[in-house]
Amino acid sequence: MTIKKILLPLCVAALFIGLAYSGLNDFYLLIIFNIGVYHIAATGFNILVGQAGQKSLGHAGLFGVGAYTVALLTVEYQVDPWLSLVAAVVVSAAFGIVVAIPALKVQGPSLAMVTIAFGLLIEKIVAEWTDVFKGQQGFYGIGAPMIGGMPLDSRQWVVVVVVLGLILYAMTSSLLDSRFGRAFAAVRTSEIAARSVGISVLRFKTLAFVISAVTCGLAGALVAQQNQYINSDFVNFNLSVFLLVLVLFGGRTPAGAFMGSVVLALIDALLARWPEVQHFVYGGILLFALYFMPDGIAGVVDAFKRRRGLVSHEDASDVDADEWSRSAPAAGAVESSRPLLEVTDLYKAYGGVVPTNKVSFTLRRGTITSLIGPNGAGKTTMLNLLSGLVPADAGNIVFQGRDVTNLQADRVAALGLGRTFQNLKLFHGLSALENVMVGLYRVQESGFLSNLLNLSSRRREEASVRTRAYSILKFCELEQYAHEEANSLPYGLQRRLEIARAVAAMPDVLLLDEPAAGLNPSETDELTHLIVKLKERGLTILLIEHHMDLVMAISDHIVALDYGTKIAAGLPDQIQRNPKVIEAYLGAPA
Incomplete structure (x- = not known):
């Protein structure tokens, strides 16, 4: 990723950190924290849904895996909170592979059903296996990361999620602007054609599930540590729907994942007093995005830039038409008399x-x-x-x-x-x-x-x-x-x-x-x-x-x-x- 491409994200990150230290109260700091957490979850989930085209309605389960990993490690085993955060990422990645194995055998609505089943299974386990996961009572006193021997305050939590979000933004932008990003897009649009150019559909679907599991698990772990409390209410089907709406509404680019996080976090905060209305609003947003903005907010922005001629491309007029044949791999070592x-x-x-x-x-x-x-x-x-x-x-x-x-x-x-x-x-x-x-x-x-x-x-x-x-x-x-x-x-x-x-x-x-x-x-x-x-x-x-x-x-x-x-x-x-x-x-x- 070039300096030019990272300059705007750096400015946005500096703006959010500046807002955190501008004297805002804890309510507004929590909104900024939520924007950062949603963005962290969306960076990977966007690769699965937006780039690889695999629809999932069970990633609340992976959010819960990360949250309960840090809860168990810090409360029951007194593991260092920073190490617990790393462990949450590793465990979530393992669960991503577990979800991918059955999901790779199905497509379309069947894939959504498989992921729903996983999400509901995690939800039932944490709600009813009370001896381990405490059910409605939940875990209190979850260990939070410390700096200088002191727990992070609200402003420092904003800095943590902003920095993590910026790192993930840069990483996913680099990944998607490479052969891996093009392979994800190929799998999304035509699996048969993708295989015909040497792309392993199995490998890239699994990779997309693992990446999405890592970021959703990380987001869950951060929420649990920031609240220092987690219970079964945090892991529900509504969260899976929310994440899907966020990605589809924002668009399949890293910038789209961020814009969707900002809009949905603000709407979520505005509707906090009327939880029964949230489902209707999210459904309306999803329908609006599917019918009028199939490429999300990012797609609208990109279309506007193209119409205004704001997209520049490098000049290739001096490229030699024979360059490809000179740089192609050598033919296999086969006797000339033998059929190819x-x-x-x-x-x-x-x-x-x-x-x-x-x-x-x-x-x-x-x-x-x-x-x-x-x-x-x-x-x-x-x-x-x-x-x-x-x-x-x-x-x-x-x-x-x-x-x-x-x-x-x-x-x-x-x-x-x-x-x-x-x-x-x-x-x-x-x-x-x-x-x-x-x-x-x-x-x-x-x-x-x-x-x-x-x-x-x-x-x-x-x-x-x-x-x-x-x-x-x-x-x-x-x-x-x-x-x-x-x-x-x-x-x-x-x-x-x-x-x-x-x-x-x-x-x-x-x-x-x-x-x-x-x-x-x-x-x-x-x-x-x-x-x-x-x-x-x-x-x-x-x-x-x-x-x-x-x-x-x-x-x-x-x-x-x-x-x-x-x-x-x-x-x-x-x-x-x-x-x-x-x-x-x-x-x-x-």
Whole structure:
């Protein structure tokens, strides 16, 4: 995170600390403290909900885990309050993994139900296991952190939450402005496309749950220590709803999490006298945000800045269009005489339907092989089998001398196999440049801590990746659209952008699933030219296409399928004369 980006948050933090020492009474200091606590909880919860797109209604349980951890450690075992705070973070992270395990197997409403069940379970445990958690009576005398042997006063508590909030803001901003942030966005918008560029959906969903658990647990621990009291009333479903409303209303950026915290904390304070009204107000805010501000307050602010031309982008006019191919990873060490990809007796059945019936073929390095056949011939199923999106029932796939049959899609992509999709699967909400940068995920090496702490190695890598992404866009003649949202581009440009994303990491094999579908003749000619240029750069391509003029013009080898069975293979002119192929397309003669 640059000094320019952190300057405004520093000023806001200084303002809140200044207000705390301006003579405000404890009521107003408590409001500022609550803003800080809500912001701390929202920084991680926003990554889960806003960035990774996983809706949760059980994070009050994780808030309770942090609160009761410090309560038990300081009251029952007299552990130092600072150490208890650290322990609360660790225990909350462990519970985040526990919640993630069942939640990873479901999506949508089912995911919300799983998290609700977790929240209710924690609520019941702390309310009814009175021997340990004291129920309604709760814990009194919870140890609070001390400075100079004296407990923190109200003003010092404000300083603590402001400093912690600023640190978390800087860390999450750095994380989201890196390959991790782009991976979260990819998981949110299209899990299938995310796996196709080497992103482990399982890993990033788990990571999002753990991060959200850490910040919610930290917020709960701070509340318990500041109050020096906690009971089961603090852990309830309403808190989970409040956190969800806060994130959706604020928006999915770190700044949005802060703005939502400020607005919701003030509304919460205003409605404290009428608790029965709070639920209606929060429901109204949630509906308003979903219908009129789907990107929250932060989205409204960003849209205003774009309209006013207040968003600046670096100039990339001097980037070399060949930079990406020179900096791409070297091809795998495979003998030139050996096929790059070998498919042997591949078989897949869905009940009585067999879209792939013992199909065999090979791909040679640096060639274009086309997979043709009428609708329903099993072409897309073949690509799904090769890329790991669908498991094979029998047969083998050997890629660069390694058996990759039934390997997970993200691992297949990491080995050097990229693909596009018959139905466009761009990452909506990201710019064209960011889509290509997601494609470069597998060649980036910086780790989680490096990106979280914004180390110099991470900054150098990001600069290199951004330059390479620009060069790929320039190679595909898309550089003028680098900062346009991907889903706002014309359809033909979106097709080219998906190819740009797929070749970003210079895969050894590129699978193209009907890239010319829906294109006009001019766009088809541009696409043909791009595919030929990719071949000239040494890329091996497996193409599915219904445009026979395109197939015959650029293919080195053609494999024809019909009802899941290979009926012919050979050079383009051989396939054109093959009677089985003619029969498959035109029908048997009368």
